[in-house]
Amino acid sequence: MSAFTLSDLEAIVAERAKASPSESWTAKLVAQGQPRAAKKLGEEAVETVIAALGGDRQEITAESADLLYHLLVVLKLAGIPLQDVMAELAHRTGQSGLAEKAGRPAQ
Numbered sequence: 001m002s003a004f005t006l007s008d009l010e011a012i013v014a015e016r017a018k019a020s021p022s023e024s025w026t027a028k029l030v031a032q033g034q035p036r037a038a039k040k041l042g043e044e045a046v047e048t049v050i051a052a053l054g055g056d057r058q059e060i061t062a063e064s065a066d067l068l069y070h071l072l073v074v075l076k077l078a079g080i081p082l083q084d085v086m087a088e089l090a091h092r093t094g095q096s097g098l099a100e101k102a103g104r105p106a107q
């Protein structure tokens with residue numbers, strides 16, 4: 001199993017967002033703004049749905065990777081740390097310990 005995490009990818013996105021748009025897809029997307037990034041996210045979501053319906057494991061895996069990457073770009077442009085999303089997910093488990101661990105106070 002890979003030790004690479006979404007947090008690692010979030011840090012890469014933050015770093016590459018500062019690069020020149022001519023040398024980085026991330027920087028290019030960020031420079032084009034949220035409408036373009038959100039449209040790209042939508043496209044990747046549709047491609048993931050199509051792959052899921054096709055049932056090819058490799059395609060589903062590749063499209064899911066594209067989807068998660070583009071989601072992180074959209075979150076970056078929205079100014080929302082991944083940790084906030086994880087805290088929301090933890091909160092939904094109803095386990096206050098998990099929610100606090102993910103950075104959201106238990107309610």
Ligand SMILES: N=c1c2ncn([C@@H]3O[C@H](COP(=O)(O)OP(=O)(O)OP(=O)(O)O)[C@@H](O)[C@H]3O)c2ncn1[C@@H]1O[C@H](COP(=O)(O)O)[C@@H](O)[C@H]1O
Pocket residue numbers: 012013016023024025026027065066069
């Ligand atoms: N995980 C990704 C990742 N997934 C997908 N993509 C890019 O997303 C782009 C869009 O994918 P598409 O299949 O839609 O390509 P396309 O049809 O040519 O794009 P358009 O015609 O829609 O413009 C491609 O250029 C992919 O390379 C990614 N680009 C970057 N990353 C990560 O971000 C890091 C930094 O990348 P740069 O910002 O390019 O340095 C990389 O090392 C990776 O870790």
